[in-house]
Amino acid sequence: MRLSAIAASLVAFTVAIPAASADDLNLRIPKPTVGVAAAVGETYVQDNRDASTVSLEGRLAFGRLELAAEVAKSDYNDEQRVDRRLGGSIYVHLGTGSLRPLLSAGGGLLRAEHAGGLIWDMAYGQVGAGLLRRLGDNIDLSVEGVIGKRTMLRSNDVVMPLAYYRYWPEEENFGQLQLKLIVRL
Numbered sequence: 001m002r003l004s005a006i007a008a009s010l011v012a013f014t015v016a017i018p019a020a021s022a023d024d025l026n027l028r029i030p031k032p033t034v035g036v037a038a039a040v041g042e043t044y045v046q047d048n049r050d051a052s053t054v055s056l057e058g059r060l061a062f063g064r065l066e067l068a069a070e071v072a073k074s075d076y077n078d079e080q081r082v083d084r085r086l087g088g089s090i091y092v093h094l095g096t097g098s099l100r101p102l103l104s105a106g107g108g109l110l111r112a113e114h115a116g117g118l119i120w121d122m123a124y125g126q127v128g129a130g131l132l133r134r135l136g137d138n139i140d141l142s143v144e145g146v147i148g149k150r151t152m153l154r155s156n157d158v159v160m161p162l163a164y165y166r167y168w169p170e171e172e173n174f175g176q177l178q179l180k181l182i183v184r185l
Contacts, residue, residue: 030062032060033184033185034058034060034061034185035061035183035184035185036056036057036058036059036183036185037055037057037059037068039053039179039180040054040178041178042176042177043074043174044176045172046172046173046174049076049077050076050077051083052077053072053073053074054072055070055071055085055178056071057070057180059184064093064094065091065092065093066092067091068089068090068091069087070085070086070108071084072085072087079115080115081113081114081115083110083112084110084111085108085109085110085124086109086110087106087108087109087110089104089105089106089126090104090105090106093132098133098134099132099134100131100134103129104129104144105126105127106125106126106128107124107125108124109121110124110150119156120152120154120156121152121154121155122151122153124148124149124150125148125149126148126149127148128146128147130144131143132182137184139182139184140182142179142182143177143178144177145175145176145177145178146175146176147173147174147176148174148176149171149172149174150171150172150174151170152170152171
């Protein structure tokens with residue numbers, strides 16, 4: 001008896017409340033904007049190797065939330081390794097002014113190739129932070145730093161000299177610092 005009284009009250013309450021639309025709630029859904037970004041920077045790997053990195057991104061922004069798809073290449077300064085990356089990130093802009101902080105998280109796949117034929121495929125995840133400066137209505141410049149971890153997925157079975165085994169990690173930590181020019185279309 002008591003349960004049916006509660007159910008009847010809930011039904012009466014639900015019927016009495018009119019349906020609310022996005023306009024009624026004053027919700028503003030931002031119009032998506034498309035952009036491209038080019039970046040240069042440095043990548044640092046846990047065993048003190050560093051690489052020059054270039055990347056291109058396609059971006060889709062919804063207000064303070066932005067999605068990015070990236071292709072990148074890192075040439076290590078010891079000329080023993082080249083990394084090629086395909087990944088994605090999500091950015092959250094923490095302000096609306098011309099100078100704003102941002103946070104990011106992402107991941108993807110990486111192919112590392114060593115001199116002598118050693119190749120391995122890795123998955124990576126990363127988190128980061130940065131500072132974005134609006135230069136004009138459609139142009140931004142950002143400085144971003146990320147840290148992350150890469151994990152080996154598979155490798156070719158090339159027999160390598162013992163000296164190359166230091167380049168064959170199951171996992172490696174990395175950091176990256178980039179300067180990006182972003183153009184919104």
